[in-house]
Amino acid sequence: MDFLLTQEQTKLKESVINFVTKTLNEGAHERQNREDFYLEGWKKCADFGMLGLPMPKKYGGLEMDLLACVGAMEGFGYASKDFGLLFSINSQIWTCEAPILRFGTEEQKNKYLGGLISGTLIGGHAITEANSGSDAFSLTCRAKRSGDKYILNGTKMFITNAPIADILLVFARTDERKGFAGISVFIVEKGFAGFSIGKPLKMMGLRDCPLGEVILQDCDVPVENRLGKEGAGSAIFNSEMEQERSCLFATHLGSMEKILEDCIEYAKTRHQFGKPIGSNQGISHKIAEMKLRVEMSRLILYKVAWMKANGLRAPMESAIAKLYISESYVATCLDAVQIHGAYGYSTEFGLERNLRDAIGGKIYSGTSEIQRNIIATFLGL
Amino acid sequence: MLDKKEIRLFIQTKIMKEGNIDDFKDTDSLIETGIIDSLGIQILLAYLEKAYSIKIADEELTPENFENIDAISVLVQSKTTAIR
Numbered sequence: 001m002d003f004l005l006t007q008e009q010t011k012l013k014e015s016v017i018n019f020v021t022k023t024l025n026e027g028a029h030e031r032q033n034r035e036d037f038y039l040e041g042w043k044k045c046a047d048f049g050m051l052g053l054p055m056p057k058k059y060g061g062l063e064m065d066l067l068a069c070v071g072a073m074e075g076f077g078y079a080s081k082d083f084g085l086l087f088s089i090n091s092q093i094w095t096c097e098a099p100i101l102r103f104g105t106e107e108q109k110n111k112y113l114g115g116l117i118s119g120t121l122i123g124g125h126a127i128t129e130a131n132s133g134s135d136a137f138s139l140t141c142r143a144k145r146s147g148d149k150y151i152l153n154g155t156k157m158f159i160t161n162a163p164i165a166d167i168l169l170v171f172a173r174t175d176e177r178k179g180f181a182g183i184s185v186f187i188v189e190k191g192f193a194g195f196s197i198g199k200p201l202k203m204m205g206l207r208d209c210p211l212g213e214v215i216l217q218d219c220d221v222p223v224e225n226r227l228g229k230e231g232a233g234s235a236i237f238n239s240e241m242e243q244e245r246s247c248l249f250a251t252h253l254g255s256m257e258k259i260l261e262d263c264i265e266y267a268k269t270r271h272q273f274g275k276p277i278g279s280n281q282g283i284s285h286k287i288a289e290m291k292l293r294v295e296m297s298r299l300i301l302y303k304v305a306w307m308k309a310n311g312l313r314a315p316m317e318s319a320i321a322k323l324y325i326s327e328s329y330v331a332t333c334l335d336a337v338q339i340h341g342a343y344g345y346s347t348e349f350g351l352e353r354n355l356r357d358a359i360g361g362k363i364y365s366g367t368s369e370i371q372r373n374i375i376a377t378f379l380g381l
Numbered sequence: 382m383l384d385k386k387e388i389r390l391f392i393q394t395k396i397m398k399e400g401n402i403d404d405f406k407d408t409d410s411l412i413e414t415g416i417i418d419s420l421g422i423q424i425l426l427a428y429l430e431k432a433y434s435i436k437i438a439d440e441e442l443t444p445e446n447f448e449n450i451d452a453i454s455v456l457v458q459s460k461t462t463a464i465r
Contacts, residue, residue: 374420
């Protein structure tokens with residue numbers, strides 16, 4: 001067993017920390033207050049190679065294995081003050097690029113991957129609807145075959161990147177009789193007739209990550225834009241989620257590590273009643289718990305990444321990782337606010353923003369309750 | 382020749398948990414009857430890969446391959462034959 005990143009993986013992580021610290025953080029606080037998407041930052045990330053971390057070199061990617069990606073995302077989360085941008089980027093990589101690479105035809109890969117990786121195209125996926133969230137496969141958006149095209153009708157909700165996306169992977173029902181197996185995926189371009197974006201949605205956290213409604217009204221999609229076979233929707237979704245539940249949540253691990261360091265520093269330098277507050281067990285035990293969460297999160301995350309890098313399935317393990325890390329992140333953010341007192345509660349220092357951003361992690365990519373369902377089902381319950 | 386009874390038994394005991402599929406034909410749809418759902422297919426997949434020492438790609442998780450017990454056994458058979 002080896003729990004360390006290789007020298008090359010460590011170097012990548014360090015270079016990401018450097019890049020993010022030097023080029024992405026300035027003005028992050030103001031952008032979040034204005035709810036402004038940082039398009040320039042997106043392009044800088046593309047130039048650095050972030051958008052193509054796991055993608056093959058032939059499409060412009062860096063062709064890193066999943067452990068290297070986890071290390072890089074950990075570094076991104078550690079250094080970043082802009083979790084909205086971070087979330088947007090991860091959403092594109094794991095729920096748009098990765099499925100196109102895995103399930104797409106050579107034509108689809110050639111047409112879309114280069115642009116997504118170089119930053120000239122922005123992508124996302126659209127599965128959630130007003131009445132199908134956790135029960136994702138009960139979606140009602142329909143796709144009807146008509147000659148050499150499909151006609152899509154339906155509305156999608158809470159779609160990450162929708163207001164800025166050039167393409168979205170839209171999940172729609174092609175067979176009424178087959179439940180989860182009757183869902184197919186379509187690469188829908190923003191210029192397709194019948195495609196429009198509804199109002200942007202305001203959320204509690206991740207405020208500079210654009211989120212919106214997608215409306216498909218007799219939207220014509222050429223047959224060649226179907227991703228995978230008819231009925232492959234659930235396989236595509238599950239494949240996306242296994243990767244997202246490891247790599248996206250590596251950013252949470254990185255952020256937890258940074259918060260831990262900041263809390264240690266604060267506990268040593270902040271004096272009350274004539275001594276550092278860290279000399280009180282009420283504070284030091286909270287920090288010890290933070291360290292525990294960081295270490296446990298890293299173990300399960302690296303295990304999942306190792307399994308995926310070695311071609312193993314990890315549906316239960318990725319659910320465990322997602323559940324544990326997302327809940328640990330919220331607990332760590334709450335502790336950090338408490339340790340910093342009024343400074344933690346203030347909007348000036350970023351700790352309350354961390355907390356608002358962290359809460360989303362218990363909801364997106366499958367709620368905590370759904371992760372527990374997955375784990376229980378694999379245990380035969 | 383692949384013993385379909387093993388697959389049938391697994392579905393009945395590990396996926397359905399209650400009820401039985403004794404009257405269920407090998408050609409009856411597991412999907413349309415709701416016997417297998419999206420999580421059930423992952424459980425079945427893990428079982429098939431382990432029990433028959435095969436790898437099934439995500440791209441093969443299509444309704445045609447998991448529609449019924451016959452389809453599943455054809456898929457598994459094609460994999461085990463390829464290994465030999």
